Amino acid sequence: MERTIAIDRPWSWRSFFLQWEWLLVLIFVAVHVVNSVLSPDYLTVDTFLETPMSFLDKAFLVLPMTMVIILGNIDISVGSIVALSAVVMAVAFHAGLPMPLAMLLCLLVASACGLVNGLLMTSFKELSSVIVTLATMIIFRGIAYVILEDQASGQFPIWYSALGWESFGGVPIILIAFAACAVLFTLLLHKTSFGRRIYGMGNNLTASRYSGVRTDSIILIVSTLTGLMAGVTALFLTSRMGSTRPNVAQGYELEVIAMVVLGGVSTSGGKGRMAGPLLAVFIIGFLNYGLGLVNIPAQVLLIILGLLLVLSVLVLKVRFRERAVRGSGSLPVEKVAARGPEDAAQ
């Protein structure tokens, strides 16, 4: 008996509005409302054009980190990569390398660090990415210390500071750059076979491998991309600080991971969209800024961010509870690591 299979996309308003991103949009709006209520200085053009300058530097890391986490991995070495590449750039510049080349070098070094992570992960599949990047996190920053010791290095050309401080047609250069990268990464993740394969690996690494996905090369590419974006972060961060030290970008990794997770990307891999983390970047950024305008003590800010993370995820959990229950309500299992043995040569 010939049976036909439909090709119309299932659609319902309910499922449409039950998407995580809508909650984020809600929070995003709430943040602005609260802020403008709290502070008269908030609702100004500057707020929206200037403020992003102050929190976008680490946002560049959110883009690749989203991929990494969807892949079912995690990378806690990004902060150190930023430091190392920045230091190398500064030293190279003072060693007489023209600034543009120094900047290029910065990106190269950063990408190389990412590649190292990737190579370690692919050639030692038994190790979870947490361990690998934990080790390289210490090593990369260690190298930065070896290079610059107790010195700071700055005095870059004037034009370089424009990167982090100037606007182009009223829009901050850093914002333009970020928008560009964001678009690229979003398309890469959602519109290309590369992105599709990332989701596949995050969902079921073994099945993807058996289906002819070149899992190793994908991991290599993603980690190198992560490194590259760490380099970009280094460029803008250094431009904003006018100088650099081995101890810059400390603890960025956790901030970035927090944003990605708040963006609704599951650390067990395979789920989530780029839109979420992007919203999260601006939610946290503007929240920080707005509460700063009314001089909330840093410690209160910490609490608020923590609560925001846990509570929002709770809402998500509860919302999709009945499904979770039917799925035997099994506890979240960190595929991050589970892939290690599953994939190890047997």
Place this chain on the structure above:
Amino acid sequence: MAETVLELKGISKSFPGVKALQDVHFDLGRGEIHALMGENGAGKSTFIKVVTGVHQPDAGQILLDGAPVRIEGPKDSQRLGIAAIYQHVTCFPDLSVTENIFLGHETVRPVLRNIDWGQLHRRAKDLLRQLDAGFDPRTTMGNLSVAQQQIVEIAKALSTGARIIIMDEPTAPLTARESEDLYRITEGLRDQGASIIFISHRLEDVFRLAFRVTVLRDSRYVGTWEVGRLRQEDLVRAMVGREINQLFPRRAAAVGDEVLRVEGLSRTGFFEDVSFSVRRGEIVALTGLIGAGRTEVCEAIYGVARPDRGRVLLDGEELQVSGPAQALEKGIGYLPEDRLRQGLILDWDLARNVTLPTLDRFARLGWLQPAKEEAAAKDLGERLEVRARSVFDLASTLSGGNQQKVVVAKLLAGSLKVLILDEPTKGVDVGAKTAIFDIMNGLARMGYGIVMVSSEMPEVLGMSDRIVVMREGRVAAILHTQRSSQEEILHAAMPERRV
């Protein structure tokens, strides 16, 4: 007949959106082996979960020794002497055999309440001896073969002093020989007075073992018969709800010239010096006991694992594959044994699953063209008669047979020469089985060279042109199907010493 120990009256159970059981009746006599049959999704698993108290029935009642009981949960059912041995063996790979047997009801020493390992190991050894299994209870569960793990599961059931044992498709992962052992063990239990609910797809299981058989279809109760008075095709009709005139459709495929040749392939610890060849339009069965290295050979050809020695030739030229990706490019496809872990991405819809291996065909410069994907998925799905509403159905929502068809579709989306099908009908119900056999014949006709790994003698004999029998990692014999009997094959597959 013997008095009834367990009786289910008009049991119904439904989940959001699904009616899993509707007004189901069942009764089990003391010392009876009662088979429960039905296609996937007929409600067998829910049946078990209700009896073991994982789910509570919405309606109907359960009587134990004639008295109505409420079974609140697994612990509860254990107390009542009911134990279940689940389909996908539910063991703890990191723990020792002893622990797997006694987990949750270990005997503890009085004062310190610490586990009395010495005693447990002894008891475990005894239990295993009862099931005449030789292995050491101290070994890690993960290192045992599937068959051995199943024996441990049975030992577990016995250790709880269960008098009602439910076996959910225990023979599915077993080879003929291992099934024989299991039959013996099961009968042994019966003779000791245990009552057994034996769930299976395999007709031979039922006719070999059961006294009565109860059939479920589409979550409804169809009927109960004494096996002795039942004709095989009647049982099939009862299950499928329609006539299946021939289980193994004969085909007329023109066998062409050689397409795949394996020469002296070896991988330390898995298989040694394996050689065989496949011709266009030919189905070569790769059989033998589980652990004989069949799957490992296939994976080596497919590039999942590197062989140490030997070579693989495709159309006469040597293949150098560093991974499945290359194998697929070169024209070798593999349908893995473990559908759920290796075959499908369950959270993905049909379309995306089908196109994953051939994604580049559906992308221009890496840019995906969903429309093309969906069209292809629809086309293949319909050709293989996948029972799905749309190409956006999640793989996890399909029945075993249809899932298997999807995995096949993944292979057909590409342009391949050789298909390696590892246990293509594992855990697939009778209806779907014939469908898959039809597909295989079709593929052979289309000129694919097919390697079929299988442990089921009837299917090996029914489907293949030639049979490669493996034993302990070596090729024991290569037989022509027409000229060989089940006995010959079994004989070739049997190792000298016991497993």
Place this chain on the structure above:
Amino acid sequence: MQKLFTRGALLGLSLAIAAPAVAHAASGDKYAIVFKNTGNPYGDRQMGGFKAGIEEQGFQAILRAPDQPTAEAQIQILEQLISQKVKAICIVGNDRDALQPVLTKAKKQGIKVFSLDSGVNPASRLTHVNQADSEKIGRTLVEAAYDMAGGSGEIAILSATSQATNQNLWIEFMKKELAKPKFANLKLVKIAYGDDLRDKSVSEAEGLLQSYPNLKVIIAPTTVGIAAAGKVLTDKGLGGKVFLTGLGLPSEMATYIENGVCPYMFLWNPIDVGYLGAYVATALTSGKITGAVGQKFKAGRLGEYTITKAPDGGTEVLLGPPFKFDKSNIADWKAVY
């Protein structure tokens, strides 16, 4: 239950965002001080002094500090202060140069910017409020070591992080001082960095003692380091064999000064430092001073001060010589800060 819970969570969420509504601003010109990080009593005293000084002049003080001592975090805070159009910003820098861009931006907007305690480079500030002459600090500490070591022997320095602006400056001057013939017999064997972390400082201190058995003096120009060293020497019962001096909080050091492990150490009154900063701020905004050498201004109860030339080429205001804490006076101070 679930529904109820969802509500609860959402409520909590909105609370979390709305929480800060309690904290709110008053009127009057705003003067801001930004310290290195929160949870640092020394900083709290300093900001306290600043607050007192600003408020007794009838203005409003804003006290800010990031939760981690990084320049990145301070940049964000400074941006926020700029948008609040504060009159003046008094910065206690986490990095000497990294704040230059943002501080320059502030100056462009007419905000009077000057550093306090831990300075920023001359280009980024109008002037610098220095707790004490850096060179003098270096000299005093070396003198102390000389005195404790009895003129000769091995000495070591246990500093904060290798990136700390002040400490590095002082260590520079100590080295200069040690180069003088008088101290020829004082051998600086190692500069260790405890990163202002208790555990690291302790193991670094223990490391020094293990590696240099005849070490005579440990100089720790940082509050965490000196206290950690004091603890180690006390636990090891090395009081009287290895001496400890440096810069520390009386409250943290009381125990170790009283038990003789640290004969004496130095610090200035952070409250006064902040207080002085407050008057520099108002003097700058009122135009009384511009930060040029020689200008004079009155600083409330502290009396009159003159702007002098700073060793780094900029200008600075000196609070006065560092204060010496020993057995005789520690008891009176340990409760103060």
Place this chain on the structure above:
Amino acid sequence: MRGAPLSERFRELGLLAFIVLLCAAFQVRNHNFLTLGNLGDLLTNTAILSILSVGMMMVILTRGIDLSIGSTIALAGMVSSLTVSAHRGIHPLVSIAEGVLVGTLVGALNGLLIARFAVLPIIATLGLMNVVRGATYLISGGAWVSAYQMSDGFKAIATGRFLGVRHPILIALVINLAFVYFIEHTRTGRQIYAVGSNPEAADVSGIPRRRIVALVYTLMGALAGLGGVIWAAKFASAQSDTAVGFELSVIAATVLGGVSIAGGSGKPSGLVLGTILLGILNNALPLIKVSPFWQQAIQGGVILAAVLTNVLVKRNNQLFALRTRAI
């Protein structure tokens, strides 16, 4: 990976050998390294790490992770020392109990989020990490509790000796022994392994999975609380920024000890070795007279080397096992 007991022992030998070599190298650089006094210091400084890694091992066995312990240490230490500074008379044991209680509460909260509401461990604990840290700032008002505000009894929690052994070492020892008993010889202990080894199977086997998970995080919290008190007493100072980032050291130690992030496998003996290795790295580097700027690089290098050696040894054993295995 599944390894036969034999190869498991092999792999710990690998780790042990690595440690021995490291010590040898250090001894060459500095002859005071292998002295009783120094080893005493080393163990004392490692005690807290060891106590926490015990908890972390249980958490990781269940496929979880806990990032909030650094903050918990700070909170527990702060609360107990604030009480002591308020009432000097308080008995040390009371302070300990207090700290443990605080930690238990935090841990229980983690457990609730993760077990009851199925929040991913990394998220729940990341969130609480911030919340608890913030709370510590608030209750302390940013102030420190200094040595002179603490009673000698309180400080003795860390500095005192019993039969010549320093309390922290003793406590760590007791905890580890109790742990071995608990994890290897009690039902609950084995169920922790079971839950991590195969959650689904745990369900059908009637193991109270959620309760086990909740328990594990609560224990972790309790141990962090204990560690917090010892920390405050040891350094005779309570700060709100105490032990920032300490969780990473603990995780590193646990994983170095061969506890698999995939859950279900890992042995106490390995854990101890891993902890000692990290203890050496954290405390002995100042001794080997290298530029302080090299310390971090070296530390990272050694960690990576150790992890990789582990893997290679393991692979070797597998190969060995394969060669000798009858198919």
